Amino acid sequence: MTDAWLITNAELVNEGRRRHADLRIRDGRIDEIGNGLRPFTGEQLLDASGLWLLPGLIDDHVHFREPGYTAKADIASESRAAIAGGVTSFIDMPNTDPPTLTHALLEDKYAIAARSSVANYAFYFGASNDNLDAIRALDPRRVPGVKVFLCESTGNLCVSDPQALEGVFRDSPVNVVVHCEDDAIIHANLDRAKAQYGDDIPMRMHPRIRSREACFASTRWAVETARRHGTRLHVLHVSTADELALFEPGPIGGKKITAETCVHFLRFTDADYDGYGGRIKCNPAIKAASDRDALLRALADTRIDVLATDHAPHLQEEKQRPYTRCPSGIPLIQYALQSTLEHVLDGALTLERVVEAACHAPAILFGIRGRGFVREGFHADLVLVDPDTPHTVRKEEVLSKCGWSPFEDDTFRTSIAATFVNGHLAARRGRLLDPNPGMRLEFDR
Numbered sequence: 001m002t003d004a005w006l007i008t009n010a011e012l013v014n015e016g017r018r019r020h021a022d023l024r025i026r027d028g029r030i031d032e033i034g035n036g037l038r039p040f041t042g043e044q045l046l047d048a049s050g051l052w053l054l055p056g057l058i059d060d061h062v063h064f065r066e067p068g069y070t071a072k073a074d075i076a077s078e079s080r081a082a083i084a085g086g087v088t089s090f091i092d093m094p095n096t097d098p099p100t101l102t103h104a105l106l107e108d109k110y111a112i113a114a115r116s117s118v119a120n121y122a123f124y125f126g127a128s129n130d131n132l133d134a135i136r137a138l139d140p141r142r143v144p145g146v147k148v149f150l151c152e153s154t155g156n157l158c159v160s161d162p163q164a165l166e167g168v169f170r171d172s173p174v175n176v177v178v179h180c181e182d183d184a185i186i187h188a189n190l191d192r193a194k195a196q197y198g199d200d201i202p203m204r205m206h207p208r209i210r211s212r213e214a215c216f217a218s219t220r221w222a223v224e225t226a227r228r229h230g231t232r233l234h235v236l237h238v239s240t241a242d243e244l245a246l247f248e249p250g251p252i253g254g255k256k257i258t259a260e261t262c263v264h265f266l267r268f269t270d271a272d273y274d275g276y277g278g279r280i281k282c283n284p285a286i287k288a289a290s291d292r293d294a295l296l297r298a299l300a301d302t303r304i305d306v307l308a309t310d311h312a313p314h315l316q317e318e319k320q321r322p323y324t325r326c327p328s329g330i331p332l333i334q335y336a337l338q339s340t341l342e343h344v345l346d347g348a349l350t351l352e353r354v355v356e357a358a359c360h361a362p363a364i365l366f367g368i369r370g371r372g373f374v375r376e377g378f379h380a381d382l383v384l385v386d387p388d389t390p391h392t393v394r395k396e397e398v399l400s401k402c403g404w405s406p407f408e409d410d411t412f413r414t415s416i417a418a419t420f421v422n423g424h425l426a427a428r429r430g431r432l433l434d435p436n437p438g439m440r441l442e443f444d445r
């Protein structure tokens with residue numbers, strides 16, 4: 001089935017510029033970008049007057065839970081939530097069951113995605129205490145990176161052996177992406193909280209247990225170790241103002257050490273724990289308003305390179321449990337772009353910078369072939385945003401398998417008008433049409 005489209009009168013936001021443009025899609029690719037383009041026979045027309053046209057988002061940090069935790073989420077359900085929200089490609093984490101610690105298990109995940117994903121996909125390899133040989137043998141053109149957990153979180157993939165850690169930083173042929181929190185600090189804080197509150201720890205203690213000190217100590221160690229070995233290090237989900245001193249502003253192409261922050265750290269603060277309870281419990285924890293503001297500034301000034309979601313669904317029933325039994329993680333992907341655009345409308349970020357951090361930067365960081373930019377010849381992964389039609393999130397429209405969202409009943413000032421994946425119109429006005437299978441991401445490096 002061929003999808004030939006002519007999108008007219010869009011406000012194209014790409015590579016630091018905004019301009020009015022028409023765009024032709026043919027054979028899954030962006031065929032032509034220009035002004036006054038005339039439709040060819042057989043082309044479908046989409047008048048994008050008043051709409052922003054952006055590259056589809058590339059989310060370099062998701063937990064789609066498959067295999068192993070498919071009661072919470074699976075690749076089919078979460079990739080649908082992704083494209084409804086304008087995310088056309090994702091890179092999924094290895095803390096599944098079984099964890100992605102061998103090449104065969106990695107290819108199993110690719111096979112599941114080939115059958116079920118409607119977004120484009122890639123999977124990180126996991127590091128353990130004893131799989132360094134498998135990491136050394138990873139093909140950089142086929143695998144985006146290796147994920148290292150420096151602490152316990154969902155799935156218990158913590159790399160505790162210092163020699164194994166050094167080995168990964170020294171020898172990985174692909175980007176090392178890392179979850180930084182210091183376990184010893186967290187355990188000491190948790191013990192203190194248990195002594196004080198027993199089994200009834202208030203949720204607002206979460207950022208004091210998974211504290212800023214735990215984040216800083218671990219991130220500093222990772223950055224120093226990466227400097228020593230010349231590692232390509234990507235620090236995931238930076239959550240504190242303190243850690244920002246460890247990173248530098250500048251174009252991502254010139255950096256070996258990069259930082260990511262996530263949608264929820266820019267939206268929620270520790271003042272929200274009393275109202276949201278376990279629904280916004282995640283690791284690292286959402287911290288203070290001053291952290292949120294510093295993270296927004298750092299994202300704006302390129303000290304933080306990438307904006308991702310850390311989309312991590314759990315069941316509603318699980319999220320209602322008391323603190324110590326409430327799992328960490330939030331489903332975010334379907335509303336990630338709309339939530340972020342609120343900061344654009346508030347003046348904290350430019351639209352061009354959002355496109356850079358959520359589309360261009362992941363493409364550059366991992367060398368993703370033919371995606372992340374609106375360029376002739378590139379895959380036609382595109383999102384059209386309607387900046388003038390507000391959208392109130394309804395529980396019934398949540399596509400994540402867990403069936404809930406922290407944004408329920410929130411009104412965003414923008415809505416997602418359409419998402420194209422590989423040139424195919426896959427979602428319109430938040431509704432899925434008849435999406436095609438996604439494609440495996442490829443890496444030029």
Ligand SMILES: [Zn+2]
Nearest residue numbers: 061063093310
């Ligand atoms: Zn994560």
